[in-house]
Amino acid sequence: RKEVEQDPGPFNVPEGATVAFNCTYSNSASQSFFWYRQDCRKEPKLLMSVYSSGNEDGRFTAQLNRASQYISLLIRDSKLSDSATYLCVVGGSSNTGKLIFGQGTTLQVKP
Amino acid sequence: DAGVTQSPTHLIKTRGQQVTLRCSPKSGHDTVSWYQQALGQGPQFIFQYYEEEERQRGNFPDRFSGHQFPNYSSELNVNALLLGDSALYLCASSPDVRGSTDTQYFGPGTRLTVL
Numbered sequence: 212r213k214e215v216e217q218d219p220g221p222f223n224v225p226e227g228a229t230v231a232f233n234c235t236y237s238n239s240a241s242q243s244f245f246w247y248r249q250d251c252r253k254e255p256k257l258l259m260s261v262y263s264s265g266n267e268d269g270r271f272t273a274q275l276n277r278a279s280q281y282i283s284l285l286i287r288d289s290k291l292s293d294s295a296t297y298l299c300v301v302g303g304s305s306n307t308g309k310l311i312f313g314q315g316t317t318l319q320v321k322p
Numbered sequence: 323d324a325g326v327t328q329s330p331t332h333l334i335k336t337r338g339q340q341v342t343l344r345c346s347p348k349s350g351h352d353t354v355s356w357y358q359q360a361l362g363q364g365p366q367f368i369f370q371y372y373e374e375e376e377r378q379r380g381n382f383p384d385r386f387s388g389h390q391f392p393n394y395s396s397e398l399n400v401n402a403l404l405l406g407d408s409a410l411y412l413c414a415s416s417p418d419v420r421g422s423t424d425t426q427y428f429g430p431g432t433r434l435t436v437l
Contacts (some may be wrong), residue, residue: 215364219362235433236404239408245425252410252433253429253430253431254428254429254430255365255412256428257425257426257427260425272425298364298365302416303378308353308355308370308372308377308378308416309355309367309370309378309380310357310365310367310414310426312357312364312366313364314362314363314364315363315364
């Protein structure tokens with residue numbers, strides 16, 4: 212079983228749609244959680260950190276369920292510029308500094 | 323404020339050769355991590371350097387080695403290159419906050435092709 216699992220997609224949605232990505236992780240001792248965005252042939256860029264209380268940044272909402280070891284990302288009112296690969300990322304246990312990435316979920320927003 | 327920089331941008335090598343990739347961390351960051359990203363996959367952790375020492379290592383063979391310099395910049399060396407080493411190599415920097423997994427910022431990467 213992979214340490215971090217994501218549906219690779221692709222998700223093809225029209226502009227203005229709401230889309231949700233999910234991710235599960237295997238290590239219950241993990242202590243930090245992130246969503247990164249990666250454009251084609253570019254480096255990953257931090258989209259947002261994820262907290263148990265949930266957090267929102269404009270059109271983006273992230274949620275963490277520690278009991279189910281499940282992380283989600285919701286994008287509302289999708290824009291063409293949201294087209295990218297979204298990487299679910301889990302920090303190692305015991306504050307080790309290692310990041311564990313999922314395979315990534317590809318989103319294509321169409322006009 | 324310069325972000326993470328990496329050199330070279332692209333590199334083509336043949337099997338059996340050796341390669342050195344370089345990384346300069348973001349200003350104020352003292353921890354450098356290296357990742358390998360194969361096509362269609364998420365990045366995989368190679369190792370992390372702090373205070374010029376390898377602090378943690380992922381599941382990569384000894385052919386992968388690194389170094390951190392007093393100015394916090396870092397090198398990744400790969401010996402005896404294999405075709406499967408072809409990938410995007412990403413460097414990430416972060417401040418060391420008592421060893422915690424703080425947010426890591428990535429450089430643009432070096433795309434290595436092994437023929």
